[in-house]
Each structure stands twice: as structure tokens, then as C-alpha cells.
Amino acid sequence: MKLKKYLTLTRAGIIEALQFRLSFLVMVVGNLLYLIVVYFLWKAIYASAGTDVVNGMTFSDTLIYLVLATALFNFMEMYIVWEIGRNVQSGKIVLDLLKPIEYRKYLFWAYSGTFVTQFFLTFLPTFIAVAVVTNGAIPMGINLLYFVISVIMAVSINYSIDFIVGTICLYTESIWGINIMKQVIVLLLSGATIPIAFFPDTLKTIVSYLPFQSIYNAPLSILLDGEPKPQTVFTTLGIQLAWCIGMMLLSKLFWKTSLRQITVNGG
């Protein structure tokens, strides 16, 4: 019966999100325009390169990778840092802390409704659009299943990172600066701006030891691998799982110790 109370929050989130129908239209148009820009930009880049395959990635691979990275970003970005920061500034966080549910869980489930709506309204259409544009260059097979598992873990890692950064807001009372730093670091080092395959070797090594590549690079490379070798897939998923648990524990611990020091104005 425990799940039921969480799913109620999900349902409320879906209903809330569906109130803003116009903003979805704007978002779909925005994604479409983005798709167009990325398409033409990389087409020009590959045309200038003179070869079809660069760093083991073809034009369609790169296109799928980048477009789906953005789609994943839109779908995973929950503006948690903003939410925590704003709640600290306004004092509303006190009310949330009094709720008979762990704050970390409450926030996640309160936003899970956005996940569901975003998935159907932006991720899925983008996925289909890019599959059509590239003439079915996305391999359809067992890799889709691995991809789904990988995305679920990516959501968890991303949420933990967001929550850690949000906890920092308890100390700094700065939201914009902290959030922009997080966003820039995550997007660049996770391969969402440029595929990690294009990185210079030293940077590639550094990035492989960081949690960020598990968010975008891991699910997308699994998706693009048409004939997955069990060994590579399980290594990737294993690393993801390790980060998933590690970051979750870290974010819980950090929140717990921070909570003792919190000072909230008013309420």
C-alpha cells in the first residue's frame, strides 16, 4: 500500500502539468526548431569532414545521439534546485519538512507527474521524429529494453545530483549561480552537448570516472549499439547502478547533516 500514496502525488502532478497546455505547444515547437538546427549544423559539419564516419559515429548516429540527449534533458530536468532554493528563501520548506514523508522522496514523487507527461508529450514525439528523419537508423531490438533500464537509472542519478546541489542552496542562498554551474558541468561532461566519442583522450578518461556520463552517454550509447555484446552492456549498466546507489546515499547523508544547520526565515 506504500506505493499508493506516492502514485497519488504522481497523479496530482500530471493533472497540474496538463493545466498548461499552451506551454507544451511552445515546447514541442521549440524542440522541433532545435531538431532542425542540429540537423543542418551537423550535416554541414559532416559535409566538411569529407568522411562518413568520424570517431566511430556516422551522421545519423550523431544526430540521434544529440537530439535524444536534449529530449532526455527536457524530460529529466525538474528544476529541483530552483524548487528547493525558492522554498528555502520563502520559508515554505518548513511545511514540507513537517509532512510525514521524507523530503527527498516527497519532492521526487511530487515531480514524477511531470516525468510522465514530459515522456509522452516531448520524449516520445522526438524519438519518433528522429527515427523517421534518419530512416530508421535507431536499431530496434533488445537494446531498447536495455535503454529503458538505463534511462531509469539515469533519472535516479540525475535526481540525486540535483538534490545534492539543491542542498548546497541551504548554505549559500544563491540559486541562479549554483544552478547554472550544475547545468553547465552536467551538460558538457555528460556528453549532451558533444558526444563523448569526440572528446580528446585525456578528457575522455577523466569523464569516465565521473558520474555525469552515466546520465546521457550511457543510455544513448546503449541505444545506438545495434548488436550489443552482453559484456559491454552489463559493464555500462553496472557502472550506472554503482553511481545510482552511491549518489543516492551521498545525497541522503548530505541532506541529513545539512538539515541540522538549516535556518529558515519566517514561513
Added chain:
Amino acid sequence: MKKRGFHFYFRIYCKIMAQDIKSKMSYRADFIISTIGMIFTNIAGFISFWILFRNFPSIDGWTYYEMLFLYGFSLISLTPVQCLFDNNWSLRQNVYSGDFIKYCFRPINTFFYYQSEIFDIKGLGQLAFGIGTLIYAWCNIGLGFSALMLLKLLVFLITASLIMIALQNTAAATCFWIQNSFYVLDLANRFRDYAKYPITIFSPVFRFFFTFVFPIAFIAYYPSLVLLRPDDVPVLSWISPLFGIAFFWLSYKIWMHGASQYSGTGS
């Protein structure tokens, strides 16, 4: 009533700006973190640029330094919108909460008063970064230097800024008609990232679209041609200052029209 000249507005602007900077300085940690965040954003942009050109020598006939020139140019032209018009981001909340009504009652131009309230110092870091990039690219291309070139550079930088401001004003003003216009503003904001790519990579339909409908081609591409390819400047480049003024005037009218219709929330 005595006619109010430029001097009058300038004096008022300085007074309001001084108050804003004072209030910002009282949150010193936030200020420092935000500045670091801004520098981070620029460095990350530069790194992704560098990674891209490590893999590909040129894009559509544009070399690394020429692209850097476009990049630096677009960064500089974004400074005015960042520094002087940042209050557009809060317009949505002000309109929604009803606070906006206070601007309507001041015996001074509403648009002017609203925008003058915030001066975003962070933008100056971006300006410094942009100037550095532009000079670096300028020297490496070997463009030479003359007073006429400097004049051209200034005129076209102002043009580009006007267009950027116009886009943001229009996007922000949508909140007078639709709720949750954050996505519109966010979309306009995301698109200025694409301004740094040469418009020739697009197909004719989208070239038209990005020139006349969503005029991001004027932010860096058309103005830069005057300096980078002086032998082959299209007419559009020369008349772009007129476009800049026209777009700015139009956005001002839309903004003021929305403001004049504003009826408050009754509280």
C-alpha cells in the same frame, strides 16, 4: 509639462541602478557565485567549440578562427540584453502577482522604468570574455585594423544587440496574454545560442525563417560578414541596422501595448 530629454532619463537611470547594485552587494555570496557561474558557462561554451574543431577543420568553409569571431561577436552583442534588460525575466511573476501595477502608476515611461530597475553586473564578465575572444580571433585571421573597421564593428554590434533585445522583449511581453510564458522566454533564450553559426548551413526555407521571422541571423552572421568577407557583403548586411531599429521599435510597441492593457489582479 517640461519636455524630458535624454539627460533626465540618464540621471534617473543612474540613481535606480545605484540602488540595485547596493541591494545586490548585500548578498555578496550570491553575487560571487553567480559571477563564477557565468564564467563557467562561457568557458564551457569555449571548450565545446574547441572539441568540435579538433575533430573537424572547418564548417561549411568557415575556419576555426572565423567561427571564433562569430562566437565572440555574439557574446559581446548579448551583453546589453543581459545587463540592462534582465528584468524581463521577472515580468511574468510581476504580472501574475499583480506587482506590475506599481510600474503603471509612475509618472515616467513604464518600459523605461521597468527595465531600469535591474542592472545585471554578471553580464560584464561575459563582455570581457567576448572581447577577448574577438581580439584573439581578429589577430589570428589577420584582418588588420583601421578606424573605419572599428566604426563598422561598433555600428553592427549595436545592431545585433538591438535585435537580441527585441527578441527578448517580445518573448517576455507574451506574458501579458498567456500564462506561464516562461517557456517562450526560455525558447528565445535558447535560440541565441544558435546565433553563432553561419546561416549558410541551412536550407533556403530556414534561411528565410531565421532571417525574417526569427531574426537570429542578424545577431552575428550578417553583421560579421561586413568585417570577415568585405569583398562579398550581401545587401542584407548593410541594411541590418535598419532591421535592428525596426525590430526594436516593434518589440517596444508590443511590450507597451501589453502593459497598457494590463488591468492588475485587484489586490
